[in-house]
Amino acid sequence: MLIIRNYEKTAEELLVHYDKASFYEEWLLNETWEIGFLASETEKSKVSFELLDYESSVFWQGQEFIIKEITPFASGEKCFKLIVATHVYYTLQDGYQYETLTGRRSPSQLLAHIFKDDSRNFSWSIRGSYISADKENFGDANYIKLINEILKIFPIAMIPDNRRLSFIPLDEFGKKINEPIRYKYNTDDVRFVINTYNLKTQIMGFGARQEDDESKYVFNPITYTSPESQKWGIRIQDPVRDERYQHADSMEERLRTDLQDYPEITGIVTLKWKTELEKGDYVPFIYEPMGINTYIQVVGIKTFPDIPNKPPEIVLSNTKQTMTKLLISLRQEGLM
Template identity: 60%
Template sequence: MIDIIIQNYEKTKKEILVDYDKDSFFENWQENETWEVSFDVMKTKNNSYTFDLIDYESSILWDGQEFIIKAMTSSAQGQSVSKSVIATHVYYTIQDGYQYDEVTGKKSINELLSHIFKAGSRGFSWEVIDGNKKFITVEQENFGNANYLKLIEEILSDYDAVVIPDNRHLTFIPRSEFGMKTEEQIRYKYNTDSVKFDIDTYSLKTQIKGIGKKKEDETYYFSPITYTSPESEKWGIRVQDPVEDERYTISGNMSERLKKDLQDYPSISGTVTLKWTINPKKGDLVPFIYEPLNIKTYIQIVGIKCFPMIPNKPPEVTLSNTRKTMTAILAMLAKKGVI
């Protein structure tokens, strides 16, 4: 069993945590969204020193990675004092950096990352691995004037990339090269009896307007443009909130942004409940077989919530909710009359 080590904010003291609620401990990773650990602990004679180290901005060192306590609830009942902790991976502290300068033009992912960190590394290092040359240059307008995390999220979207943090070292790879194809299948009546697809049309829209930058004389560089999806023939006109972004001075770039931002398809996510522990890795493609709905395909793991302190408790797995994969599954569900 891996030890949990608590380190104070000043990084002058650290100690192994004991007497915490092992059943409460979990690690949760969701691709490009979150990576956190959480647990509950009550102060005892054995852990009183370590308990006092648990505070906002203190570090939790777990499985070779550093997490920073960002949310904590302290409570007391009689003589008993306890804390409930949520600690986010140190990668997310990158949002504390800000790049004010902007760049425009055709840029590679390396050029944009260099631009971000030109304002200061904040202790982070980075590399781009693209052996198959999947990354292309992308036309950028006024890239900058935002915190580091927001700018990296723009890069992940524009270049279809995934960032893999290892403490403060960031590796960027094409999404298509993330994860391995494995034969450790998820199959109905084998290691799961429960498959759940959440499908809703709350956010389904078919039309969106884009408004770019104004000149000094208060006229626009280009007239506001409206993009209407071909899906409007099926769903009618449903208007999404407009994009108002002063980074855009070229209408063609705004058009591409609108096509990317418009959610003209139902929101779909899939989860499975497993019967026993498997060892999926982040981004792995696993055979997903569910005979009642005639689903047989490789599908990517984009989220894992695991409970490493509870022997043999299976992880909760989130399956790919990319448009390509889930649209195909939606078609299968419709064919079966499920929706």
């Protein structure tokens, strides 16, 4: 069920006579969350059809989406509108924080700085504890850009629920699913790029310096070598230099997390049947020719809710790329 409300918030109608086969929902991690559909004008739908205008709201499954793209056309005497509406969260790009701050800040302090002048009725909450990070001139950008900057620095996932934003530890985003993605098992349509361009097996970490002698470190720089080095040999990744770290064991955990000691896997699968996979879930990916049997994350889902039994298209990735770079890569490989 789709409800349309005009930009002025003075009229609201249930949308009737839209092509249910055309309706889709698409989500891409840190990039977009949108719905799209084709609506037609009939005697019964004249009012709701007129409400389908730029910046009008579309409510679906309790979430608000804002119409950003309309393609009007006619066929005979009948008029149509092809609609694309993005989640209300993305209207944060219309807000701007001109002031900047410099110094060591926690995620909650940075978020408070972003939203201190917000008049768009957004609220936020954050869960978990994080090591503060040094920031220089944080600000002078739109809200979305600044939020994405926080997500790149800290191990945090952002979950929007209309105008309520929840920031949670990244390891709490998504769950592990036991049902694997396996060629010739639950999919015949696998379009994957697997590469070892960034595969490394060893990394060094440098922590805090001593206050009375900056030429010395609080703990000796440590080297972490992945067990994968037995298979791939020693391949050295750029070191981590972070003076927030006072203890070697904390630095070693950071090195284990940062080291890219596995092939990068990005791609799209169309499953043979509907699935319980949700945003951020981790699913086993099995690819026998390279001996790969590893968990990779659902970073994109396109579903077709009004088409019975039509399975979703799933985007999977274990890379640290942004979704924009990932999708460009897939297009270059001819996979999209």
